Amino acid sequence: MSHVRDLQIDTGCPDTRALVEHVTSKWGVLVLLALDHRTLRWSELKREIAGVSEKMLIQTLQTLEADRLVRRDALPVVPPHVEYSLTDDGHRAVELLAPLVQWAQHQVRS
Amino acid sequence: MSHVRDLQIDTGCPDTRALVEHVTSKWGVLVLLALDHRTLRWSELKREIAGVSEKMLIQTLQTLEADRLVRRDALPVVPPHVEYSLTDDGHRAVELLAPLVQWAQHQVRS
Numbered sequence: 001m002s003h004v005r006d007l008q009i010d011t012g013c014p015d016t017r018a019l020v021e022h023v024t025s026k027w028g029v030l031v032l033l034a035l036d037h038r039t040l041r042w043s044e045l046k047r048e049i050a051g052v053s054e055k056m057l058i059q060t061l062q063t064l065e066a067d068r069l070v071r072r073d074a075l076p077v078v079p080p081h082v083e084y085s086l087t088d089d090g091h092r093a094v095e096l097l098a099p100l101v102q103w104a105q106h107q108v109r110s
Numbered sequence: 111m112s113h114v115r116d117l118q119i120d121t122g123c124p125d126t127r128a129l130v131e132h133v134t135s136k137w138g139v140l141v142l143l144a145l146d147h148r149t150l151r152w153s154e155l156k157r158e159i160a161g162v163s164e165k166m167l168i169q170t171l172q173t174l175e176a177d178r179l180v181r182r183d184a185l186p187v188v189p190p191h192v193e194y195s196l197t198d199d200g201h202r203a204v205e206l207l208a209p210l211v212q213w214a215q216h217q218v219r220s
Binding site: 013015016017019020021023024026029067089092093096097099100101103104105107108 | 125126130131136139202209210211215
């Protein structure tokens with residue numbers, strides 16, 4: 001019970017809420033899942049995530065990078081080559097998110 | 111890999127997305143957690159969830175009821191007595207949500 005009480009209080013914390021929103025947002029989920037098993041370049045990520053606009057993808061990546069879930073590596077080459085991958089925290093987020101998304105998908109089909 | 115692929119496709123499903131949004135929404139999380147261990151009357155629930163407006167609480171409960179996560183029992187007494195509790199699916203949602211919220215709260219503090 002006190003466990004749940006603690007959780008209740010914390011979901012009221014704006015920072016906690018913001019983070020939950022980032023990882024459960026439409027594009028946030030897709031970016032995290034796309035990067036879970038692979039490092040991807042910007043163009044690959046854009047192709048991977050059907051329907052995302054450049055603006056939304058940039059914004060989503062910046063948000064997840066600020067949350068320390070996504071790592072951005074700009075390789076010092078010409079032309080510029082930027083790679084995105086998940087941090088350990090990012091992988092952990094996917095571990096927690098995936099069952100929730102799977103549950104939701106099962107739920108809407110039943 | 112195909113596991114993740116499947117998930118990607120499904121997060122694009124509007125119904126799945128809507129359900130994920132309902133259970134991870136600010137008030138959605140709080141209502142689900144509040145009802146996880148107890149049946150509560152409307153007034154108790156309102157008191158339990160600090161800061162929620164009547165309008166938002168009504169809307170959140172209706173949404174979660176339509177998702178079959180919350181059960182609304184109107185007892186045939188005068189004055190009206192309405193109780194809210196979680197369905198089995200609602201309890202399952204909390205099981206999946208709680209670790210995510212806990213992770214987020216730990217994350218913003220570290």
